[in-house]
Amino acid sequence: MSNFADLPTILRLHNCHVTFKQLEAIQQHFGSLNVALDSNESDWKHAELLKENQLAMLFSDDSKQRLEQALDWGQQTNQAWLMLGEMVYPKQLTEISDPPILLGVRGNAGLLNDPQIAIVGSRHASKQGAETAKDFAHYLSQQGLGITSGLALGIDTAAHQGALLGIGKTVAVVATGLDRIYPASNQKLGHQIVEEGVMISEFPLGTKPLNFNFPRRNRIISGLSVGTLVVEAALKSGSLITARTALEQGREVFAVPGSIHNPQAKGCHQLIKQGAKLVESGQDVLEELASNLQYALDLDSHEPQAAKTASTNHERNTSRLLEWIGYDAISLDELVVLSKMPVSGLQGELMMLELSGEIEALSAARWRRIK
Template sequence: MARDELVAWLRLLEAPRVGRDSARKLLAAFGSPHAVIAASEAARRHVVGSGAAASLAQVPGLEALVDGTWEWLAGDSQRHVITLGDPAYPALLLETADPPLLLYAQGRTELLHAPAIAIVGSRNPTPQGASNAKAFASTLSRAGLTVVSGLALGVDAAAHEGALLESAATIAVVGTGLDRVYPRQHRELAHRIAHQGLIVSEYPLGTPPLQHNFPLRNRIIAGLSRGTLVVEAALGSGSLITARLAVEAGREVFAVPGSIHAPQARGCHALIRQGAKLVETAQDILEELGCGTPAAAGGTSGAADRLADPLLEALGHDPVTLDALVARTGWPAQDLNARLLELELEGHVARLPGQLFQRVATG
């Protein structure tokens, strides 16, 4: 992209009274950012009204933003600005109701054109939920699907980690400028994604983690993907927003069921009642989407499910109390505690708040 083209795009998109809808109307009316800027204020006023039309004449901080963006692009050949009409712009995203007019990207931009699945869920998942997210992501990536998520704590991070184990890699859609990492503890993960996968944002460099930006970025997560898998989600969570946006874009929605006693499962159960497809293995998703090799998908039950351990069988897959395990197994509490500690150290059991135990799939 030439510098004068970058100036025109940033002037259009960062003008204080020109939002996404007004920018889209101006582009439809005049054909390009250059033409919008070159048009008279009176001509622009006929399209978007006086306030937006006038604000394009003077955009605070524009010169510094252009300079910073230009330096950022020059600093790494893997950094890109992708606009509507650019061959690199993802076709699936163009099919949505509100595609971003400009994307900042760092990494493997070819992933924007690869078949993808979004994996989203709770920022505070159960150990089993995080394990499920990582296992689904790894298996789906192995079958050829790029995993899209939002770099958030919990399920998002587990999904990215699982995908990075395989060749199809992952896309992180973030709610800040690409010169920021949020949350901070994901700095190392973000760097790995930038080198092995792709990070994208519609927000200009320097944009901090503003709360209202994160629900908006969810439309990009859903829009880049052929389907969205919700692993764990409480009622009212942002993951349900992503699922709704996927439905509105005509994409599939999948949900992993959980315990009826777990708050993190209620959102998934609500989605299933509303028509989302209940899935237990990655193969369920691959068959529904008609892609990948079912044999490659296998299941997500993992090594722990293959162990013929009577205590693991007694645990089942829902959180359970020690007293319930005593009743199920007939073992003394002291012996149970000792064996549970061994399984916890091996990574097969997680100890939850409230003196609960839960079996964890590890493969």
């Protein structure tokens, strides 16, 4: 999809919480977004395209000031706005029915197009549940997968922490403006994610942590990911909303079983009854996602010749890697030196070799051949 308009135009509408469907309707009604924003308040009221509170924000006295603040924010180091239609906008999100028209980004925006898996769960996680989430995240991160979650307390926090221990990166999708980190107790973790991963939000600067924003945020968590793993969730947990949106988006859903006496496991058990895949280890997740991950790794190879070249390169790279990976452990750093491949590409090849059963991952980012 091509860009609807320039950044200032989109930011004005974004500051009014305009959705993708509303944006399409506005463009269709007025002919263009520039014409729409040149129209007066009476024309907008007659069009009935925005809610009353959105219209009030569009024509408020401070709308120009908020626009200037947002533009200035996007010019700061390690901060940016990504418009739907731009090349750097996450491709996975363009495939959902209501993608954000604009994303605020703090950190490495390039990570948003890497293969990711969402790990979510209860804010009131048990100690065992938090450790389980951390272990899954660490293992999957070691395989080069990005770990996506919502920076909430409990399972989300553990997932981000586990991801940061591995070689993959982590993506935090928040339900506030990016000029704050919520909850406050995750300030240190949030800053670490910005430094080593990426934090994103579809909400304008200044947006407070309002309850109704969290379910909306969840569709982005699942939308960015090839699959969603739920670790501990009560029957009315917000994590079940994330699982439902994942299914609606055609993504895989996994759940970790727990004790039948643990109320925080009942949501996971319900998901399993409804068809979610029961998983007991990170390897279970990788095996289920093998074809999805191959697709995600080859997203940029859509033209026939490009696909053929990518396939040839993949076969050549894996063949070369197997020459260097023996039955004794070898580290990622050693493979980078030997292969002269970029770390991101190397991680993808290692992941596919592990999924095919050629090698196995060991601790401390090391691998060895098993056949």
